[in-house]
Amino acid sequence: MTQQEPRRDSPSRILEAADELLGETGYDGTSIRDVARRAGVNKALVFYYFSTKAELFERVLERYHTDCVAALARAAASGGDEIARLHQVTDAYLDFVTTNQRYARLIQQMVSGGDAEQTLVERNLTPFYDHVTGLLGSLSPEFGPRAARQLYITLSGAVLNYCTYAPALASRWGDDPMSSPALEDRRAHVHWIIDTLAGQLRATAQA
Amino acid sequence: MTQQEPRRDSPSRILEAADELLGETGYDGTSIRDVARRAGVNKALVFYYFSTKAELFERVLERYHTDCVAALARAAASGGDEIARLHQVTDAYLDFVTTNQRYARLIQQMVSGGDAEQTLVERNLTPFYDHVTGLLGSLSPEFGPRAARQLYITLSGAVLNYCTYAPALASRWGDDPMSSPALEDRRAHVHWIIDTLAGQLRATAQA
Amino acid sequence: MTQQEPRRDSPSRILEAADELLGETGYDGTSIRDVARRAGVNKALVFYYFSTKAELFERVLERYHTDCVAALARAAASGGDEIARLHQVTDAYLDFVTTNQRYARLIQQMVSGGDAEQTLVERNLTPFYDHVTGLLGSLSPEFGPRAARQLYITLSGAVLNYCTYAPALASRWGDDPMSSPALEDRRAHVHWIIDTLAGQLRATAQA
C-alpha cells in the first residue's frame, strides 16, 4: 500500500512520451528534453535506457511493429477463401492504424522523409505487403507479382492515408473523421473497393 | 570574360537547393546552412532573399502548387464525359507528381508531420480534391459528398503513395519504379481502378 | 513647383533618423538597417555619407553639441553678476535638454555605458562644466576648484536626470513631466537650489 500512485516504470513512460511526441512533431521536431519532460523523468535517464535518440525511435516503432504483425497474422489465420482473408487482413490493418493513429503518421513520415534508415521503413511496410501480395498470388496464379505490387500500394494508401489526410481535411468536412461511424464508412468503402476490384479480376481471369 | 563564373541568379539557386533538401530530409531536417552550401551562396544571402526559413519553404511549395493547379486545369479542360475527365485529371496528377517527385514527398511530409501549418497543407491538397469531388458529384447526383471524399483519399493515395512507397520498396523489387515503363504500369493500374470502380458505380446507379 | 513634397536631403534625413533611434534604443540597440528604413533610404547610402556606424553617432552628437555650446554662450553673454549668469546658463541648459530630450538620453547613455569613447563623453560634458566652474570660481576666489566640481555634478544631475528619471516615473506620478507647467516647476526648483546654495556660500564667505 504505497503512498505514490503506481506509475508505470520509467522505460515505458519514456517510450509512451516519445511515441506521442514523435507522432505529433516528427523525429527532427522532437527533442529528448521534450520527451523527458513529458515522461516526467530526468533527461539523462532517457539515455540510460535508450542509448541514442535513434534507438529510442526504433523502440517506439518496434512496439507497433510487433503488435501489427500479430494482428495481421491473427486476421489471416481466420478461415475463408483468399478474398475473405484479404478482407480480414485489410480490416485488421485498418483497425490497427486507426487505433494507433500515431503509427500511421510515423510510417508516412519515415517513408516520405529521407532521414530514416531504409531498413526501418521496409520493416514496417513488410507485414501488410507480404499478406496482400501472398493472397493475391494465390487468388489467381496468372496474377503476377507486378500487379500485386500495384494493388498493394493502392490498398495500403487507402488504409494509411485515411489516418493522415482525413484529419487534415476535417475542418473542411465539418465532422470528426475518426469517430466510430466515420470509420465504419471508411471500412465499407475499402470493402467495396476490394470486392469490386476482386470481382473484376475474377471476371478477367475467367475470360 | 568576367572574373566570376556565370552562375544562375542566386534566388533560383537557393530555391532549387531548398527544394532538393526539403524533399530529402524534410523541413526540420534541413538547415539554412545546408541550403546555402548546396546553392553555393553565403548563408546570410538566403535571408536576404527569403526572410525566413518558413518563407523559403512556402516559396518552394508555391512553385509546385501553381504548376500543379495549371496542369490539372489543363487536363480538366479537355473534353469528354466525367469519367474521361477523371482519367485525364488523374493522369495529369500522376504525371505531375512523378515528374516532380519531391512535391509528392513534401505533401506527404506536411500531411503526416504535425509542424506544418494547416493552411499550407489544405492549400496543396485542394486542387486534386476539388476536381475529383466535382467530377464524381456530376457523374451521378445520388453519389453524395461523403462517398466522393472516400474515393478522393483512395485515388490521391494511389497516385501520391506510389512516389514515396515505390522507391522505398525498389531494392526489394529489383527494378527502378520510376523508369518510363514502370510508370506506364502504374498509370495502367490507376486507369483500371477508375474504370472498374466507375463501372460499378454506374451499374449500381442504374439498378 | 515640384510634384514631390520637398523632402530634406538624404544626409539630414539619415541624421534625423539616427538621432531618433539612438535616443530611443541606444547605440547597440540601433541598427543601420533601422536607420535606413526610418530615413527611407538605402542601407548602403548611410555608409556613403557616414562611413561608419560610430561616425554616424558622432555626427548626431556633433549637431547637439554645437547648438548646446551656442545656447550656453548666449546665456552667459547676457549681463548680471555671477549668480545671475549661473541662473541664466543653467536655465539655458535646462531649456536645451528639455527641448532636445534625446540629447540628454544620449549623454547619460554615453556616460554610463562603457563603449563610447572617452573623448566623446568629455566633449559633451565640457560646455556646461566650463561655465559652471568658471562662474563659481569668480563668485568667490576662496571657492576652490574641488568644490566647483562637486557643485557641477549636482547641478548637471539636477538638469539632465530630470529628462531621464521623470519619464520613467511618470506613470507613478500620473502627470506628464514634460508638459510646460511641469517644466516650469522644475525650473523653479533648480532656481531655488541655486539661490539657496549660493546664498549659503556668500554667507560662509563673509563669515
Place this chain on the structure above:
Amino acid sequence: MTQQEPRRDSPSRILEAADELLGETGYDGTSIRDVARRAGVNKALVFYYFSTKAELFERVLERYHTDCVAALARAAASGGDEIARLHQVTDAYLDFVTTNQRYARLIQQMVSGGDAEQTLVERNLTPFYDHVTGLLGSLSPEFGPRAARQLYITLSGAVLNYCTYAPALASRWGDDPMSSPALEDRRAHVHWIIDTLAGQLRATAQA
C-alpha cells in the same frame, strides 16, 4: 587532488561575469559568449542556469536591489529627526552605490536606454525614492509631494551621477574620484546640500 581546479560554483561565476560586463558595456553590448568566456564556463551552461539573457540581467540586478533595500532600511531605522534620517539614508545610498559602482551604471543605463522594461527601472528607483519622499513629507506637512519629487531627483542625481560622471572626468581632474578622501569630499558636499536646503525649507515653513 581532483583533476579539475577547484573553482567557485558556476552560477556565481556567471553572475559575477555578467555583472562586470553589463556594468562595462551595457545590456545590448554584452553577449552571452563574453559572459561565458569571462566566467570560464561553456556558453550553453549560462542558459542551463539562467534560461535567458534577460533573466540573467534581472538576476544581476536582483542581488543589488535586495542589498540596497536592506542598506537603506538599516539606515532609516537608526534614530533621529527627519533631517538626521535623511542624512543617514542618503549616506547609505552613497555608500552603497560607490561600493557597488556597477549598480549605479546599470541604473543609469536602464533609465536612459529605451530597451529595459519599465518595471525593472521603477523597481530599482523606488527604494531611495520612497525614503526621500517619505521623510520630506513628514518633515513639514505643507511640503507637498510635487516638491518632494523635485528634491528626490536632485538628490538621487547628486548621489548616482557622481559614480558615472566623476570617472568620466577623472583624467581631466587628475585624481582618483573614487579614492577614500575623494568620496569623503563628496559625502561632505551632499551633507552640505541637505543641510542648506533643509534649513531653507524650515525657515520658509516658519515664515
Place this chain on the structure above:
DNA sequence: GATGAATGAGCGTTCATTCAT
C-alpha cells in the same frame, strides 16, 4: 536507478560593412 552539471556543435537570424554598377 537516477540526476545535475557540463560541453561542442549546430540552429535560425541579424549585424556592420563592402563593392560593382
Place this chain on the structure above:
DNA sequence: AATGAATGAACGCTCATTCAT
C-alpha cells in the same frame, strides 16, 4: 547620388550526448 547583392562574424539559444556522483 544611389542601389542591390553579397559576405564573415556574431548574435541568443537549443541540440544530443557524456559523465561523475
